[in-house]
Amino acid sequence: AQKITQTQPGMFVQEKEAVTLDCTYDTSDQSYGLFWYKQPSSGEMIFLIYQGSYDEQNATEGRYSLNFQKARKSANLVISASQLGDSAMYFCAMTDQHDYKLSFGAGTTVTVRA
Amino acid sequence: DSGVTQTPKHLITATGQRVTLRCSPRSGDLSVYWYQQSLDQGLQFLIQYYNGEERAKGNILERFSAQQFPDLHSELNLSSLELGDSALYFCASSVEGGGGETQYFGPGTRLLVL
Numbered sequence: 001a002q003k004i005t006q007t008q009p010g011m012f013v014q015e016k017e018a019v020t021l022d023c024t025y026d027t028s029d030q031s032y033g034l035f036w037y038k039q040p041s042s043g044e045m046i047f048l049i050y051q052g053s054y055d056e057q058n059a060t061e062g063r064y065s066l067n068f069q070k071a072r073k074s075a076n077l078v079i080s081a082s083q084l085g086d087s088a089m090y091f092c093a094m095t096d097q098h099d100y101k102l103s104f105g106a107g108t109t110v111t112v113r114a
Numbered sequence: 115d116s117g118v119t120q121t122p123k124h125l126i127t128a129t130g131q132r133v134t135l136r137c138s139p140r141s142g143d144l145s146v147y148w149y150q151q152s153l154d155q156g157l158q159f160l161i162q163y164y165n166g167e168e169r170a171k172g173n174i175l176e177r178f179s180a181q182q183f184p185d186l187h188s189e190l191n192l193s194s195l196e197l198g199d200s201a202l203y204f205c206a207s208s209v210e211g212g213g214g215e216t217q218y219f220g221p222g223t224r225l226l227v228l
Contacts, residue, residue, distance in 0.1 A: 031214070
């Protein structure tokens with residue numbers, strides 16, 4: 001069974017600074033996918049970034065990058081140059097080769113201060 | 115805009131009633147997933163369909179049922195509603211429903227059972 005752990009319930013970050021959101025995962029499969037989603041206060045779930053277990057390079061999408069450390073089973077999200085609109089809940093999630101559903105962590109709330 | 119549509123956006127009903135939530139996947143996506151988000155349970159997978167067939171089942175109550183129609187839209191039926199069924203219900207879609215595929219979420223249906 002998959003398991004995702006997000007240990008930071010809430011974080012504050014100053015506008016224009018970078019913030020790192022922690023995510024560790026547990027799976028016995030060799031093939032798996034790691035995802036980050038953003039949920040603003042309006043409620044929708046917005047896909048941010050994906051990392052495959054066999055990808056050798058860390059994924060990047062604009063201001064988002066995923067710090068993938070396979071041996072440590074961690075997939076931290078880095079948001080660079082934070083903006084006020086980045087204030088939201090962020091979820092780490094995964095699928096694996098036996099289980100195609102998304103298993104989510106508890107989420108981390110990010111509040112960006114001006 | 116993810117391209118996934120859900121209706122209605124909000125639903126208020128009474129205990130014991132039955133409701134139907136509707137989802138249209140992104141154009142070209144064959145797989146639909148339903149998730150429930152509540153304060154106490156977090157994000158939980160309910161059920162997945164692929165091209166009209168049930169593919170995987172999660173923590174879905176017997177009072178809940180779903181189906182995917184030939185035009186690929188899906189409906190989630192919730193019956194004998196209880197107060198604890200109040201939650202945000204998401205539909206997501208992906209191309210073929212395999213591991214490693216990004217699931218794109220609809221805006222959700224916020225259900226309040228009084």
